[in-house]
Amino acid sequence: MREPRRRDPDRLLPADPTTRAVARELYRAVAGAPIVSPHGHVPVEWLAEDRAFSDPADLFITHDHYVTRLLHASGVAYADLGLGGASADPREVWRTLARHWHLFAGTASGYWLEEELSGVLGIDVPLGVETADAVYDTIDARLAQPDFAPRALFERFGIEVLATTDDPLADLQGHARLAGALAGRVLPTFRPDAYLDPDGADFGQRLERLLAAESAPATFAGYLDALAARRAHFIRHGAVSTDHGVEDPATLDLDEGSAERLFAAIAAGAADADQRRAFRAHMLFQMARMSVDDGLVMTVHAGVLRNHHTPTARRFGADTGHDIPVRTDFVRGLRPLLERFGTARDFHLVLFAVDETVYSREIAPLAGFYPSVYIGAPWWFLDAPDAIARFRSAVTETAGFSRASGFIDDTRAFLSIPARHDTARRADAAFLARLVIEGRLDDQDAERIIVDSVGDQPKRVFKL
Template sequence: MAAPHPDRLLPADPGVRPIARRLYTEVRELPIVSPHGHVDPRILRDDTPFADPASLFIQPDHYVTRLLHAGGVPLRDLGVGEGPLPPDRARHAWRLLCANWHLLRGTPVRYWFDNELADIFEITSRPSAANADDLYDRIAALLAAPSHRPRALLRRFGIDFLATTDDPADDLAAHRFLRDDPAVATTVAPTFRPDRYLEAGRPGWPTYVKELGGDVGDYAGYLAALEERRRYFVAHGAVSADHGHADAGTEPLDRRDAERLYRSALAGTITPAEATAFRRHMTFEMARMSCDDGLVMTLHPGIHRNHHPPTLAAFGPDTGHDIPVAAEFTRALRPLLKRFGTHPGFHLVLFTVDATVYSREIAPLAGFYPSVYAGAPWWFLDNPAEIRRYQQSVTEIAGFSRLSGFIDDTRAFCSIPARHDMSRRLDAGFLASLVAEHRLDEDEALDTLTALVTTQPRAVFKL
């Protein structure tokens, strides 16, 4: 493997590539704005060196572990669901990755890895069983150096804004520490993620609700507790509330019905159908609260969580077996948008893992409602092919101003710059094609690309 090609992902057409190269060069070094991700803020607060290559590249990244698992590598051998591994197990996990490097071919995971290894660790040799130990030792030596501690990498990556994803009951102590530390130039903001407090049918839900604090013995107290926690997050720099449910339903309930279902949920007698109705009602209520407190509402339905029960039992959630299902937005969101779709200041960013809805539903919704934005391709769709389809599907209907800007949505800290660089290259290529087709002037294309990298995510997420 040579160093990553400087024109990677740019259009192959010789009439378009030079335009794309010029556009990309102008935005390549601009600071990163990351308004939705899953990096643990304690990593940055503590600034403890990363333990080893396995804990950095493998264990936290379900993109990697799911591909290896599909190829026959046991999740236990990769340390999934565990903390830092003993040295011998960490090295074994790394050897498994290198010996199965071929499983990553053609995936964005391979693209990100190539960039991370070259740009951060100066490794341009292709991983294999033969060189696994040498690569492990080289990476481990750098991870122990001051230049590769978490905060040093944060500065090196040029991340201007980094949002994490946080439980509403979190005290946000790590965020306070980072905010008050003058040595940390990056703004690290929490994100309000209330899913488990809205899913009234979950086992143990009455216990979860008590974690919100306040008097949650009745529905009014429950709403007040959620509102208070949202205010707490806003006071600590949060800009958005993130919601990921099975569907996008937002049908509100009569107040008396909501109170009745809340009592049933506390008593543990709520039925699955009633729990779904209550959750859809509470998603509507979350939009109302966003209109009141200004938090941007992001919604990403359509995932069957924990598809493989034995894996869930053995390794826990977020371990690679969440699988997409078909999503519907137009009818599901009508109650919410009827009430709040033109509310001044309300922002709703719609994400999907069902690529068929970009042109059919999300782009038309974003093309009418001033509150709605089309979220960047996310999770299973954050690959070059789907990003290119998204660019065409949404902009032809709603225009560039209705895009969210890139969202990296990752726990894998070192992949953040590689992911944003991939987006910038693909956006440069798409805009270059519009210039080559004489649909845009090159100065317009550069203005648009610069906005997608800088001002667009800041405007959408109210930074």
């Protein structure tokens, strides 16, 4: 069996000794700070029910599309990983990961998995074919212990705020059960995409359920009232934000009559592609209007073509690793929205991108003018050490540090939350240390900035 491997305490910090020394001190200032996670995808049921995680494969592999997509690219069938309801022995799934562990060298997902194994579970034996069963058994034993139940881990991770993402028709009883049960807060997030996009699966049925839930008439005004009522339901349960995942961040301001006629065509299933595109754009505009009215922070995750491989989507469902980034135009797309609401008092719009070219060209300049616009942290494929450094370099000279959202982990993998936040803290310490060494910041300002970035900054942006 391979020898245990100790994690480098200076991992991700600059190689240059002088810069590393500065970065080390900056990192120490925030290493133990509470975690503020205002956007993520951990199911609220895990914490509400507080049941032990079922097995290592389910926890680390089956629901983590970062992991499954790379295995798939190397010829591993999704069914063999237990996806899509397929029957698979968890131990065999784990052995599959162990056989392919070399594929994750240098990847962010590999780094996070090692951080989880070592930092959360205390396992320092390198994963491989010869260690797979021993590591599996150790994890399995750990997960059966009370200290590794979801609520105990929540407290151990030092989570001050954790947001989930939730269907607009969710009753949010899980959140109600958690109110006051933990030292930190667990907040719902209003995610209405499936009720705004007529190209989405089962849109017609969802529309009917939404209107029925609020006893609203099948008119555009009734539709808007139903959405507003569901937002109010979320606010009563502690929500502070909405989340919108769109391929194209286009917005459109329609007059009342045009919007009503468009809605009628959509509801009847008679709208053509241009009309459906116009409806999506108008509804993104309407979501901004509602945020101005009710105060919910509006987050937009744009630039992703969902379910790129149709046969995989049909067989295994959404969020299975084949959502692919596309080029994005925030400047033209959001102009109607920002013309109307960009300077509205207390409106907060957080823009997330997976097209790195927009950071310096579009998002930073927008955030550098509009008081409503904030720069979303690197998201998805970009929430990795080198990408975080590129992000900081791209936006800081234009918009500074104050216009950023704070780190967003955006994860479904509960055990990766502390690993992801630690990664961002180390990456920011490295970036700020360089500015100190280059004489562009003094060390006191650098420490103030990094402390602010993990606490007060996300609290301000997300109205916490």
